[in-house]
Amino acid sequence: MELETDVVSHASGSARLRLANTDILVGVKTEIDIPKPDKPDSGKIEFFVDCSANATPEFEGRGGEQLANSISNMMQKAYHSAEAFNLKQLCIFEGKQCWKLYIDILILECGGNLCDAVSLAVKAALFNTRIPFVKAALMDGGNIDLQLSDDPFDSKLLDVGTAPLLVTLCKIGDKCVVDPSAEEENCSVISLIVGVTGNKRHYYPNHTDKQCTESKCTTIGMNGPGSVVSKTLKDAIKQGIVAAKSLDEALGQALLKERQQNIGMKKHSYGFLK
Amino acid sequence: MPLDYRRFNGPEDSVSYKRYTNKYYKGYDELYKELVDDKGRRKDGRALDEARSMCMFFARTDLISQAKGSAYIELKKTKVVCSVFDPREIPHQNEFSQLGQLYCEVKFAPFSCAQQRRPHVDAEDKSLSVALRQALEPTVCRHLFPNYQVDVFVYILEHDGACLAAAINAAGLALANASVPMYDIITSSSVAIIGKKVFVDPTEAEEHLAMMSPETEGTNHGIITMSMLSELKQVSDFVQIGSMDIECVTEAMDILEKECENIVPNIQKVLVHNVVQSFNQRKQLEAEAKEREIALNVKMEEWKKLLNAG
Incomplete structure (x- = not known):
């Protein structure tokens, strides 16, 4: 798995x-909006x-719309x-003004397990927003x-420690x-998608709050034409x-490592050329 | 989302007048207290684990004459109509598909909820449609109509909680009414979870509070909807939103499983009633046909006599 932020x-x-x-690019745009009443x-x-349509020719035109809808629904x-x-x-x-985050997820290449990859990329992108x-x-x-x-460094980071990750489980046999x-x-007729909250400790090492270490389900959904026994x-x-x-845990460590490299200006940017 | 300009859409920034009533500004705790009284009864007199399927349930079929099959389900104030149409060839498709397809559409009536709904399709409609399709696909014998699709339309007339469950129940009944071959009767039920309390078959107010995040961290809250093929013991769809731990989820699953089984007799009753009715109808038609034939024969004899005499 390769991950690069910013x-x-x-x-x-x-x-x-x-x-x-699977190749995914996530960009977060911030805008000012009026909060809901x-x-x-x-x-x-x-x-x-x-x-x-770069991912697979099936996505041409409106082909990928259904898939895109289901992923964004799941994330929401x-x-x-x-x-x-x-x-x-x-x-x-x-009651007057708030930030609105537009999270645009671009699927560049499609090689299975889209939901998991999308949720990982979104969390990483939010982490450095x-x-x-x-x-x-x-x-x-x-x-x-x-x-x-105006100063780009005069800004606050978001608290995304508990942001959920999606895990897809395909039932085969x-x-x-x-x-x-x-x-x-x-191969599988049914897959289950579980969204689980993250643990703050992996993202903010000096976080000492003992609560919220427990993982919780934020969403569960099923996908595919089959059914399962309870x-x-x-x-x-x-x-x-x-x-x-x-x-x-792995994502948290990777993100922290990258942030430290960023601070030390030691980070070598890879971009899209590999 | 493009607006339908042929309708009167109202000003873009209009808000419901209810925002300015006192009720709107009630806090979380206040709303929570209102849901259950001292005796542990809910607002409509039910116990926490009592579903509306027992005495507040009404279902019937054959109410839309144009459709192949239709059903109407009422859970006190949640009212849902569903219609199923004949199989037709899948539009805009070049490839042959081995399995038949289901096309599901869920729509809210503009007056169905407390806040006004715009007539165009919004995100909630779409996600409900996807969930409905997911629930129905395992029940229908789709290999029997390859390259064809069956349309299922659900219209929610009044929404007072558990609308997805009601939609799935209605769709299952309508499919059976349209004599689409199915593996089992499909039933569905939902629970709302707020802290330690589990509201079976929640109303809109209960759902609303379950979706709101409580002020104390770490409390369970959320909604689970599950649909089951009770005879085959298969879960065909499971939708959970909110935040809860694994024990809570498994506990709720057991409750939902039981609740889904409880609805089956209700559906069966309607279906059996249908079969009996159509039998009677056929008998009556046959009797009428026979009567007509006898009358005709009598006439024929008369004419023959007249002809012979002439």
């Missing part, structure tokens, strides 16, 4: 992930998946709970005029397979949580 200069945060033959103190987050559901991603950190003025500080605000009648800081390849996906379903969920935990 690859797109015009995005607030970005990440590119290559998992075997029923949630005045929280921001907004929105996912867009674009299946480019996984990020819904405040335990997974706290939208309150995106608030600027309660920078939101500028608000320097001053002018109240003009009911309107607010914001003055943002009697067993459930984690991280399926495209061939394995073709016992298999229970086992698969447990298996998915175990897999997600180790995946989360």
Whole structure:
């Protein structure tokens, strides 16, 4: 698995992930919006998946639309709970203004296990998303005029420790397979997708809060034309949580390592040429 | 999303008047207290683990004459209509598909919810449609109509919680009514989880609170909908949103499994009633046909006599 963050200069945060033959680029754009009236103190987050025709010719035209919809739906559901991603950190003025994160997911190459790869890339991109500080605000009648800081380093990072990772489990025969390849996906009639919250400790080493070390399910969904017995379903969920935990730890370590390299200016950028 | 300009869409930035009522500003705790009274009863008098499938359930079929099969299901205030149409060739497809396809569409009526719904298809409609298809695909014998698709349309007239479960139940009933070959009766049920309390077959208010994030960290909350083929003991769809630990999920699964089985007799009753009714109808038709034949024969004899006499 290859992961590189901060690859797109015009995005607030970005990440590119290559998992075997699956290639995904995620860019996070930030914009200012008015919060929803029923949630005045929280921001907004929105996912867009674009299946480019580069990946497979099937995606040409509107071919990939259904797949793209199902992935973005899954992500939206996984990020819904405040335990997974706290939208309150995106608030600027309660009831007046908030940040809206547009997360654009570009699928460059499709080699199986898209959901998992997308969730990993999104978490990595959010981890290095920078939101500028608000320097001053002018109240003009009911309107607010914001003055943002121009300095790109004068910005805050998001707290994404608990952001969920999706794990796909393909049922082949009697067993459930984690991280399926495209061939394995073709073999199975049903797959289960489990979204599991991350652990803050892996992302913020000096975080000492003892709570929230427990992994929780944020979303569960099924995909494919088959069905399963409930016992298999229970086992698969447990298996998915175990897999997600180790995946989360590995992602956290990799991201921290890269950040340290960034600070020391030692990082060598690979970009898309490999 | 493009708007339909032939309709009156109302101003873009209009808000519901309910925002300015006192009820709107109730906090989480206040809303939570309202859901259950001191005796552990919910607002509509049910116990926590009591579904609406027992005494607040109504189902019937054959209400849309144009459709091959149709069903209407009512869970007190949740009202759903479903219609199933004849198989037709899959449009815009070049390849031959071995298995038949299901096309599902879920739509909310504009007046179905507390907040007004725009007539165009939004993200929630789409995700419900996908979930419905996922639930129905394992039940239908799709190998019997290759290269054809069956259309399933669900219209939610009134939404008071558990609308996906109601949609799946209605669609299963409508498919059976349209005599689409199926492996088993499909039933579905949902629970809302708030902290330690499990609300079986939640209402809209309960669902709303379960989706809201509680102020204390680490509490379980969320909604689970599960659909089952009870005879085959197969789970055909499982949808969970929120945040909960694994024990909570497995516990809820056991409850849902039981609840799904409880709905089966309700559906069976309607189906049996249908069969009996169509038998009676056929008998009546046959009797009428016979009567007509006798009358005709009598007429023929008369004419013959007249002809012979002439």
